[in-house]
Amino acid sequence: MKISIGQDEGVWTSEWDELTPDSEIRMWDYFGLRQWISKFTPRYGKTVEAGSGLGRYVLYFSRMGIDIEGVDFSGPVTDGMNKWTSDNGFNAKFVRGNVLNLDYPDNSLSGYISLGVVEHFIEGPQKALSEAYRVLKPGGVAVISTPSRSFYIIYRNLKTSVKNLIKKLILYRKQEVPFFQYWYRPSELKNFMKEAGFDVRIGRGADLQFVFCEMADFTDKYIHEGSFGYNFSNKHENGFLSTFGAQSITISVKRAPLMSCFLCGEMKAGEESLDNFVVPVCKECGEKKISGYYKKSAITAYSMPYKINPPLLHPEERTCDFCGCGYTSDPLFEDYGFSKKVCPSCLGKSDINITLCCENIKPVWRKRKKGLF
Ligand SMILES: [Zn+2]
Ligand SMILES: [Zn+2]
16 A cells, blocks of 8 residues: 555644744745735635645735634644734634544635645545535635646656666666655646536646746746746746646636625625626626626736845835825735735725735745755
């Protein structure tokens, strides 16, 4: 039998042990799917990040006034995070739990986020995705990503299998590598979502930049500004070549005749709204300008090219671009990763944070652990 370490609590506790919430937050705005995650995380009702680890998105979205909880199966991680969040003034909660058997009632959540989690089950992602479907309310949105077989992974696997073949031929025994994760192409992840009952609204590849990062052994060798990798990933991230990116992302809805409206949270969005919108939107909200971001024809994209290793911003006095008030910038989230200045109170307003997430996202690449990058 193949040994699996993808589901080992000790492995993950020590994985997270090497990082701190501060270091995670410091690279929070790096993550290559932020444009999708921040746009499609519901602003109303409760959202859960299942398999949250140090939960940088849980912390980030709590700053946007989103009711969000992180679920992780490592007790030391959730205990440590709860202490850290209360010491640092965050309104976010971490719960110890199992993503295959969540402690939430049926039809109770507005959002379910899962970033690089479901590929770690040796038996496949089906059980975790069915559980996501169960806990979401009608109209609830699931934002699910897994690593994909990017052009680099395909190349690397090919190289390994040729090597293994040669070893076999000359009677070496193949070394058994313990199972850690699968890589799902966008079409495979889409099919798993459909099998779990979801209406997959968007399913595609993303994060070309990470491929160049992997190729250079997690250094910025191929992605520094002006390099081929930098230009290529900036140019093609929103085109069809992104299907060969490092990750697969799906935005899916639990479809029903009557659904929770993404823009007001009321259970009054009809199924016909999905003809025009990616997420359920009620008639009134469909009249509002902000609904335009969620039209099927609207694109989801970064607003500018990547910044590679920008210097950390120190807290400073600023004037909010939305209300004109003075405020001190956040020491951890700096400018919240936006190209506009926003005060904490405006950031908590859903129409403002949706606009920022759709029009002003500043993508960043940063070093993670000391020594790794
Ligand atoms: Zn509405
Ligand atoms: Zn303001």
